[in-house]
Amino acid sequence: MKALKNLVDKVKPHFEKGGKLEKFHSVFDGFETFLFVPNTTSKRGTHIHDAIDSKRTMIMVIIALIPALIFGMYNVGYQHYLALGQQVSFWDTFIFGALAVLPLIVVSYGVGLGIEFIVAQIKGHEIQEGFLVSGFLIPLIVPIDTPLWMVAVATAFAVIFAKEVFGGTGMNIFNIALITRAFLFFAYPTYMSGDTVWVRTSDTFGLGAGKVVDAYSGATPLGQVATSATTDVQLVNIIKEPISFIDGFIGLIPGSVGETSTLAILIGAALLLITRIASWKTMFSVFAGGALMALVFNTWGPDTAAAHFPWYSHLVFGGFAFGAVFMATDPVTSARTETGKWIYGALIGAMAIIIRVLNPGYPEGMMLAILLLNIFAPLIDYYVVESNIKRRLKRAKTN
């Protein structure tokens, strides 16, 4: 540690004002604060500070995402070998998935952090950690077969136009990862929906080559619900074996990389709630709003499979749980007042189910619901703040 500190101290002068590498000051600063807690002391104001900072906050979210990632990697391998009808060991399955997912992570981080570093340097501020989470979310919410160049383009678009133009981390209106996904969804719809994108049927770096079995169909459970001719749909996996609610909960089903396992997501949710980084109010009300809306459709809905899809299955299949736990609770784009969080969460849940049931085009509504409510979050807050102001005015008048 001492040697590392000495090394940092030795190269530091080059990056400071007047040094020959001054251009890379922000980058250096980013690495220095990554290595060592800054020893800056307070000049005015409180003399002691809570040990939390934005790095710690972001790293906790990443840790919370790891179960979903690990499971997602395994599931990518599992679906692949299931489609091929091959029996392989646990580790072969996992390694196949890990190798398939890793390039997505590398591209997402590489492009996003690259832009982040450049912008920080141009603006002369510290590198902000926000993208550490966004960059981790992006690989988890795209289909495994999304071409890497598309991920790169979409990530660049989201970071520049949804974040940096607004002023960087903390200033954005929309969730960055969801903008990336929305960009992919609308720009390259054939790669983001349908029956062929959710399972990798080709090989990965030469691993796992083979031909798919005859019974194979890559439709996701929600895809099956959306296209079902009858109101009572029997969900099946990719080789036409029936699956149940429990299968959906555990998550060995086709879908975006990290969204399939409600179990892994709930482990992450527990960590986010214990560390109090995510608001339990938002998280709870998304589930409550979704369940309630689905119940309404179950009872009075139109005669479609989506409307009669049981409310508990709505919460487990598709991206609902992932969105509720990791996306809706993004503090920057969510409502910021305590009352507002209840309303915001409940509306996301309800809206996601409405889109699933009533919109014939999209089997999944979570992404659009969250993005829609991102727009309305400031409006919700506005009315909560306004009520505080009115209370104060009223008090002044009655006195």
Place this chain on the structure above:
Amino acid sequence: MANLIKSTRGLDIAISGAADKVLHSYVLSDVVAIVPDHYHAITPKMLVKEGDVVKAGTPVFYNKAVESMKFVSPVSGKVLAVNRGERRKILSITIERDKETVYETFKTASFDTLKGEDVKAALLAAGLWLYIKQRPYDVIANPEIAPKAIFISAFDSAPLAPSSEFVLSKQMDDFQKGLDALAKLTTGKVHLGVRNVTKLYEGLKNVEINHYQGPHPIGNVGVQINKINPVNKGEVVWTIHAHDVLFIGRLFNKGIVDLKRKVALTGPEVNSPAYYETITGCQIDKLILGKVTSNVTHRYICGNVLTGSKVAGKNYLDPYSTQITVIKEGNDVHELFGWAMPRFNKFSTSGTYFTGIMQKVFGVKHFDFDARIMGGKRAIIMSGEYDKVLPMDILPEFLIKAMIAGNIDKMEALGAYEIAPEDVALCEFVCTSKLPLQQIVRDSLDLMRKELE
């Protein structure tokens, strides 16, 4: 119990070094100083010059804006120097004190016959007015505008704060007289906020006593005002620290300005934290030297760790401070990968550290603190952090944002009249984005005052 007001929002920081209830003998440096910068928003006009002989209570300068508002010498002696800085700004007035203090006498008519105007004139002339502050703006009260009420908090809930019961005991005559004098200044009530059920405050007259329960900042007078009689636009409330009421009491009891006070020497780096009797303007070194740990770089703080000001040993005790805190500076600490380490000895209100488990399961009472900010400054990211530590009917995040934007109408609407920098000190402590909230509030209140007065 009459008027018990409870609050659950707030935070008691687990830091070691509270003062034992032991009073050490009178300590005072040979040279005492008056520093105009200790009084916020005052332009001093000198009344003495180098070499003048002054008594305790002799005016040294007055406030340019309110000529009757005098600032007096706390000791008797000879004016050593009037130190000036850039553009002849007065930095400090140093006075070499006599061995025996000679007091200026302030004669008043019989106390019972005094009217509010007389009390006010006496306080202004005796240099005690500066202890009365006003909301809005948290500045020395404008004597021209009558307050709707006067608030005194008889307990300080800040980290390691001195115990008011200990400080006030044996001085209740002066305290009561001070309250009597304050009662004459307002047509409204004088509110005294009390935490513990003690016999000490029983039988006090001319005040309305309210009991409070909860974590810091419940002892902040701003929170108590918000709970009982909030400040609306166009209204003024005066506040005074309980310990400073004693000075007013002494003026009317004895006819002298006696600024002796019990100051608590506290903090994790003090060997045996205790109380010391001293006087405003005493050199800090005199109070601290030999009483703190060695081998670390210290930070001396006049006041508590949240709202106090950083001072050097050569500086002087400011008139509002009732405690001195000594902590580690910490600028020589370089923690590797601190953001990822468990850091069991660190205190945090978030669940990202083990603070809660250490406190509840292992019974840890004190954590390791130093003056580091522990992170980089960011835009506001987390929501709801401030609300948890500000027990007022205010939306702090939105108020702060209005302040950063300099939007005076919004600040007014969101409750800027009710708030003082000290009220957001805990918000600043817990802030993930490490924003200087007290500074933001102070600057905004000054801006509002400039624009609206």
